[in-house]
Amino acid sequence: MAKRTGIEVSIAIAEAARQANVDVVSAYPITPQTHIVEHLAQLVADGDLDAEYITVESEHTAMSACVGASAAGARVFTSTSSQGLALMNEIVYLASSLRTPVIMALANRALSGPISIWNDHSDVMNERDTGWICIFANNGQEAYDLTLMAFRIGEDRRVMLPVMVNFDGFILTHVIEPIHIFEDQEIADFIPPYEPLCVLDTDNPITVGPVGVPDVYTEAKKQQEMAIRESRPVIEEVFEEFARRYGRRYRPVETYRADDAEIVLLAQGSVIEAAEVAVDHLRDQGKKVGTVELRLWRPFPFDDLREVLCSTSIKQVVVLDRCISFGGPPGPVLSEVRSALYLEKDKPMVVGVVAGLGGRDISLEEYVEMFEIGEECLRTGKDPGEEPELVKIVGLRE
Amino acid sequence: MSVVVDSIKENPVEEFLRTDRLPHVWCTGCGIGTTVNCFARAVKECGIPLDELAIVSGIGCTGRVAGYLKLDSFHTTHGRPIAFATGLHLANPKLKVVVYSGDGDLVGIGGNHFIHAARRNLDITVILLNNFTYAMTGGQVTPTAPLDSIETTTPYGVFEENFNLPHLAASCGAVYVARWTAYHVMQVKKAMVEALNKKGFSFIEILSPCPTIYLRRNRLGSAIDELKYYKEHSVIQHGADTREVGITVRRPEKIIVGKFVDIEKPDYLTAMNKHLSEVLGDKYVRWGE
Numbered sequence: 001m002a003k004r005t006g007i008e009v010s011i012a013i014a015e016a017a018r019q020a021n022v023d024v025v026s027a028y029p030i031t032p033q034t035h036i037v038e039h040l041a042q043l044v045a046d047g048d049l050d051a052e053y054i055t056v057e058s059e060h061t062a063m064s065a066c067v068g069a070s071a072a073g074a075r076v077f078t079s080t081s082s083q084g085l086a087l088m089n090e091i092v093y094l095a096s097s098l099r100t101p102v103i104m105a106l107a108n109r110a111l112s113g114p115i116s117i118w119n120d121h122s123d124v125m126n127e128r129d130t131g132w133i134c135i136f137a138n139n140g141q142e143a144y145d146l147t148l149m150a151f152r153i154g155e156d157r158r159v160m161l162p163v164m165v166n167f168d169g170f171i172l173t174h175v176i177e178p179i180h181i182f183e184d185q186e187i188a189d190f191i192p193p194y195e196p197l198c199v200l201d202t203d204n205p206i207t208v209g210p211v212g213v214p215d216v217y218t219e220a221k222k223q224q225e226m227a228i229r230e231s232r233p234v235i236e237e238v239f240e241e242f243a244r245r246y247g248r249r250y251r252p253v254e255t256y257r258a259d260d261a262e263i264v265l266l267a268q269g270s271v272i273e274a275a276e277v278a279v280d281h282l283r284d285q286g287k288k289v290g291t292v293e294l295r296l297w298r299p300f301p302f303d304d305l306r307e308v309l310c311s312t313s314i315k316q317v318v319v320l321d322r323c324i325s326f327g328g329p330p331g332p333v334l335s336e337v338r339s340a341l342y343l344e345k346d347k348p349m350v351v352g353v354v355a356g357l358g359g360r361d362i363s364l365e366e367y368v369e370m371f372e373i374g375e376e377c378l379r380t381g382k383d384p385g386e387e388p389e390l391v392k393i394v395g396l397r398e
Numbered sequence: 399m400s401v402v403v404d405s406i407k408e409n410p411v412e413e414f415l416r417t418d419r420l421p422h423v424w425c426t427g428c429g430i431g432t433t434v435n436c437f438a439r440a441v442k443e444c445g446i447p448l449d450e451l452a453i454v455s456g457i458g459c460t461g462r463v464a465g466y467l468k469l470d471s472f473h474t475t476h477g478r479p480i481a482f483a484t485g486l487h488l489a490n491p492k493l494k495v496v497v498y499s500g501d502g503d504l505v506g507i508g509g510n511h512f513i514h515a516a517r518r519n520l521d522i523t524v525i526l527l528n529n530f531t532y533a534m535t536g537g538q539v540t541p542t543a544p545l546d547s548i549e550t551t552t553p554y555g556v557f558e559e560n561f562n563l564p565h566l567a568a569s570c571g572a573v574y575v576a577r578w579t580a581y582h583v584m585q586v587k588k589a590m591v592e593a594l595n596k597k598g599f600s601f602i603e604i605l606s607p608c609p610t611i612y613l614r615r616n617r618l619g620s621a622i623d624e625l626k627y628y629k630e631h632s633v634i635q636h637g638a639d640t641r642e643v644g645i646t647v648r649r650p651e652k653i654i655v656g657k658f659v660d661i662e663k664p665d666y667l668t669a670m671n672k673h674l675s676e677v678l679g680d681k682y683v684r685w686g687e
Contacts, residue, residue, distance in 0.1 A: 029535035
């Protein structure tokens with residue numbers, strides 16, 4: 001049985017990679033991800049994990065080595081943050097288009113400049129269209145569980161795509177939480193050895209990653225698009241099996257006190273649990289509020305989101321973005337949520353706010369302010385800004 | 399007693415420091431601050447007007463230098479200070495551009511820029527603090543870590559060969575190459591003055607104690623022990639064959655220090671102006687002269 005242990009979330013994630021018995025780890029140090037790969041280096045050195053640990057000279061090389069190792073048939077894990085992910089970007093696209101199921105733990109951190117080592121979501125949003133399956137954890141237990149599930153999802157023969165598990169830098173990576181760590185055997189049953197679909201093999205030579213001339217490029221992209229869409233049922237199967245085995249159920253879209261809510265705050269990552277405190281506080285005052293968590297970011301859970309938001313009691317959604325889409329609608333989550341609801345007839349209004357950039361804390365009062373923005377929209381029937389696209393930053397010092 | 403107190407009220411290099419940013423982030427015993435002190439004195443001595451001097455750093459402990467010096471400075475991304483400096487220098491050749499960063503930054507993630515700037519003989523000065531580790535992120539292995547070094551990503555010791563930095567710089571084309579340690583404060587300052595006044599790619603490697611990470615993890619004692627070791631085991635060999643100066647083990651019997659290379663060669667802009675003048679004749683407008 002799983003033991004509940006006080007453990008640093010980074011170490012728990014590294015333990016998940018060990019329990020998944022990865023073959024290759026390649027990573028480069030970057031705050032706040034570093035403890036994950038340091039722990040893996042120690043496990044490999046101690047002989048507790050039979051894997052190659054490749055110390056590389058940059059994240060670009062780390063992801064290149066991961067894709068190379070995956071093409072050779074290895075189960076591969078890496079971890080990074082912020083600038084590291086941005087530097088990997090070129091190869092991040094390759095991992096998905098070459099269908100190499102690399103698993104990445106992404107400790108979310110703001111992108112430069114100015115230089116910030118603290119948490120927001122600008123790093124992951126920069127990778128939105130890279131074709132990776134992208135999932136958010138909002139606490140340490142979820143980060144551990146989702147890292148385990150990522151192997152099952154990404155390596156499934158019907159999927160064969162890389163998976164990015166997101167968890168907030170420092171807020172999660174550096175805290176010690178009570179986490180249920182499973183017995184190794186339990187995980188061995190859940191995550192069988194990886195059986196790659198096609199590998200580089202000198203007896204049966206293949207070429208990975210050749211030029212896609214105009215004759216085939218479009219079709220290759222269509223296949224990639226189909227692959228990530230078709231991963232949806234597999235993701236739910238894995239969530240379902242995890243719930244059956246271990247009793248914790250994950251959903252592509254999670255809700256808190258949203259059943260009879262009129263106003264919901266929609267967000268991703270660790271802010272959700274803080275927002276739930278604000279919800280309880282406002283519920284005590286008789287306000288009908290709740291939260292919606294967009295756990296699955298890619299593939300985008302259109303149906304689940306519509307089921308939660310449309311033809312229900314919810315009249316107003318306040319989307320909290322943790323990064324800015326400069327010159328566009330305030331943030332990427334807002335645009336996507338609005339877009340997903342566009343054709344629906346019975347849908348709530350959607351307003352966007354931006355907060356928690358570069359490690360700025362969001363206070364209870366500020367969550368309350370976000371709900372008040374929702375209330376105001378509902379009352380007046382329009383966004384509080386003079387223009388709907390005006391960036392509303394909550395917690396901005398003026 | 400009061401006389402002593404009065405005399406230390408103002409740091410002699412205070413005019414070069416952004417005192418509003420102090421205290422700095424460096425640990426007690428770290429050698430970076432010592433070299434910044436040397437650098438401030440070198441700036442004073444080299445004769446280059448302050449408004450013609452720019453300093454560029456990358457990421458890491460030494461990467462913080464640009465933030466503490468009261469000069470025009472550019473704190474860039476990890477590994478890229480030489481690339482930023484290339485743009486800075488070529489767009490404004492009047493500026494003396496100094497890159498001041500660590501081993502992980504300049505020859506780990508940024509190694510490509512280092513070899514190409516040296517190859518082209520770009521007229522910049524590169525000051526590299528070598529503490530044999532990625533100290534700021536907690537002590538992962540860098541390409542300078544000697545064999546058997548204990549790092550967080552090599553808990554049972556390094557087994558890869560490391561870089562011999564003076565040789566790397568010299569073999570790529572640097573016109574000035576020196577190595578000193580954080581113990582050799584006068585020599586460091588003098589080398590900095592020479593490098594600042596050198597036309598072309600000048601490079602100084604400074605070995606620097608990292609008591610919090612590298613020394614502690616490798617059980618090499620305190621920063622004082624390391625400085626004593628530098629003092630007792632450094633052998634000055636000006637003009638030494640750079641092939642022979644590699645630091646391959648943690649505590650070699652001798653560390654060869656000194657000025658290894660000081661040659662004359664056309665720098666990038668000089669070569670560019672000469673070549674394009676020959677090819678294009680009067681149509682070419684010479685740049686940066």
